[in-house]
Amino acid sequence: MYPFGDFQHPLLPHDVAVLQSIFDTELEARKITPNSEAADTIARKLIALYQTGVTEQAELHERVKAECGNI
Numbered sequence: 001m002y003p004f005g006d007f008q009h010p011l012l013p014h015d016v017a018v019l020q021s022i023f024d025t026e027l028e029a030r031k032i033t034p035n036s037e038a039a040d041t042i043a044r045k046l047i048a049l050y051q052t053g054v055t056e057q058a059e060l061h062e063r064v065k066a067e068c069g070n071i
Contacts, residue, residue, distance in 0.1 A: 011050070019046050022061050030071065038071045 011019070023043055032038045042064060049063050 011047070015050065015055070018057050018060070019043075019050060022046060022057065022064060025061070026064060026068070032071070041071055042068050 023039075023046060026032075026042050027034060027039055030038070032042070045064050045068055046060060049060055049067075054060055054063055
């Protein structure tokens with residue numbers, strides 16, 4: 001079983017760039033290293049949100065900040 005559902009929303013290059021930008025911003029703001037467990041949690045949350053239909057950059061950023069707040 002895949003960890004992110006049924007792939008109803010495939011990740012296109014533009015989408016990956018948006019997700020990468022949010023991921024990088026969150027890691028920098030939280031002073032987290034890219035290869036850490038916390039970084040993995042943030043990446044998984046971003047992809048899960050995207051694949052459930054949250055595709056707008058601002059909304060993704062706000063949701064990941066809220067849902068990963070204590071990492």
